[in-house]
Amino acid sequence: MEQKLDHLMTHFSDVMEEVRGELREMKKLQDLEKRLKNVEEMLEEMKKEKEKKVAFSASLLASGEGYTGPMKPVPTPLIYKKVFSNYGNGYNPDTGVFTAPIKGVYFFRFYAHCQGGTTMAVSLYKNDERQCSVFSWKPAANGNATNGTVLTLEKGDRIYTKLWDETWVFDDTAGYTSFSGFLLFPL
Structure with a gap:
């Protein structure tokens, strides 16, 4: 056992x-x-x-050359017709408005050009609120200005540029007046 x-x-x-x-x-x-x-x-x-790749760049005129403005009141955003890139399809070339496809931190910059004797002023807007501007008062020769900013956007926020009342911008095939932006990082 x-x-x-x-x-x-x-x-x-x-x-x-x-x-x-x-x-x-x-x-x-x-x-x-x-x-x-x-x-x-x-x-x-x-x-x-x-x-989450978002970037766009466009200049004002699709072809040729000419002024936009002056107007009073300015009815719509500037509509940048010559689109160089539009990753994420946030920029609408029919309205001139960039709509954030995702929440994140973005960088925007815009250039504006005027010829001698005209006043140029353009502002960048976020959801109809002015963020920053450029201005050139009747330069003797051509005038150029640029500005840029970093903005935190929610999905659906709208970014665009707009002339001031009674001001002008000029563009031609060299793309002097342009608008660009890109996602720095998502949130």
């Missing part, structure tokens, strides 16, 4: 060691599953980051 008991104890110890080994293997598999899930989540995040 004692011999049978020793044999059962040895067999029980062997079975327990096998169970422990299988549990270690199961833990390794669970760890591998967790790591695989983390890698899949990272790949999904990288895919989303790739989709």
Whole structure:
């Protein structure tokens, strides 16, 4: 009987060691599953980051040369027709308005040009609120001005430029009057 008991104890110890080994293997598999899930989540995040590319650049006239303005009151934003790039499709060349496709921090810059004897003034707006401006009062020769700013935008915020009342801008095929912006980073 004692011999049978020793044999059962040895067999029980062997079975327990096998169970422990299988549990270690199961833990390794669970760890591998967790790591695989983390890698899949990272790949999904990288895919989303790739989709968050937003940048545009456009100049005022699609072709030719000419003035825009003067007007009083100025009815609409400046509409930049010659689109150089529009990643993320945030800029609308029919309205002149950039609409943020995602929440984030963006950089915008705009250039304006006038010829001698005319006054040029343009402002950048966020949701109908003036952010910054450029101005040149009747230069003897050509006048140029540029400005830029970093803005935090919610998805759907609208950015555009607009002339001041009774002012002008000039553009030609060289693209002197232009508007650009890009996403610095999403939030």
